[in-house]
Amino acid sequence: MAEPESIMVVTPHPDDSESAAGGTIAKWCAEGKKVTLVVCTNGDKGTSDRSINPVDLAKTREKETLEAARVYGLAGVEFLRFPDQALDDTTEFRERLVWAIRKHKPDLFMCIDPGRPYIRHRDHYYSGRVALDAVFPYSRDHLAFPEHLDAGLEPHKIEEIWLFRPQEPDTYVDVTDHFETRQNALHSHVSQVGLRDPERDERSRKRLAETGKTAGMELAESFKKIEMFR
Ligand SMILES: [Zn+2]
Numbered sequence: 001m002a003e004p005e006s007i008m009v010v011t012p013h014p015d016d017s018e019s020a021a022g023g024t025i026a027k028w029c030a031e032g033k034k035v036t037l038v039v040c041t042n043g044d045k046g047t048s049d050r051s052i053n054p055v056d057l058a059k060t061r062e063k064e065t066l067e068a069a070r071v072y073g074l075a076g077v078e079f080l081r082f083p084d085q086a087l088d089d090t091t092e093f094r095e096r097l098v099w100a101i102r103k104h105k106p107d108l109f110m111c112i113d114p115g116r117p118y119i120r121h122r123d124h125y126y127s128g129r130v131a132l133d134a135v136f137p138y139s140r141d142h143l144a145f146p147e148h149l150d151a152g153l154e155p156h157k158i159e160e161i162w163l164f165r166p167q168e169p170d171t172y173v174d175v176t177d178h179f180e181t182r183q184n185a186l187h188s189h190v191s192q193v194g195l196r197d198p199e200r201d202e203r204s205r206k207r208l209a210e211t212g213k214t215a216g217m218e219l220a221e222s223f224k225k226i227e228m229f230r
Helices: 017-030 054-072 091-104 122-138 176-186 198-215
Strands: 006-011 033-039 076-082 108-112 160-164 172-174 220-228
Touching: 006 122, 017 033, 017 054, 017 091, 017 108, 017 122, 017 160, 017 172, 017 176, 017 198, 017 220, 033 054, 033 091, 033 122, 054 076, 054 176, 076 091, 076 220, 122 220, 172 198, 176 198, 198 220
Parallel strands: 006 033, 006 108, 033 076, 108 160
Antiparallel strands: 160 220, 172 220
16 A cells, blocks of 8 residues: 555553554654544553552543653544443444544554454453454445444545554564654553653563564564455
8 A cells, every 4th residue: 555644543451552553653653644543441440459449540541541642643542431341342332443433534554463362351352353343344334334424424445454462463663763752652651551660661672672583673563464455
């Protein structure tokens, strides 16, 4: 496909996109691309601290996501606000994703690889699975959720899908120049990863360097690419 101008990233929990694709998102934003983030759950079960209540946690995580969006320079964030650990293959979830796709009309669509076998987070699996269904065939077909037409939302064809946390990576992005932004965006999620510290930066750097080795890059993130309608 031609260089994508408009990109949508669907993340199961508020911080998954940062840990898996933060360098790539930072690079796209630095290149002036319009990147919209769709956050499926409110992350209200993401703590081991028994003194924090879920309602406050959800509010905190929304603020943290908006801070990450500011760090990157995202074009926008759509919060679907499903409860944490409650994603399922429902019509409601699928419709919300189709609505976001038709509203923002991305050329390139990114979601989590649903293919992880055995032990997996249900939210991760359903976020990936339902997002792929939303792209094809639902967003494409005008008779799928026809009420969108009344709201002025036209069907939309996605040209390319990238899966993060891929089972079979085939696409690598050099994120060497975007490490700082990636780390700052990731550490916007203070409730999940704490404040930035040199040791954690070093661990992140090592992990990205390991991925980079395969592709001959200093620091890289990996994806699986699916080209549509060829
Ligand atoms: Zn997650």
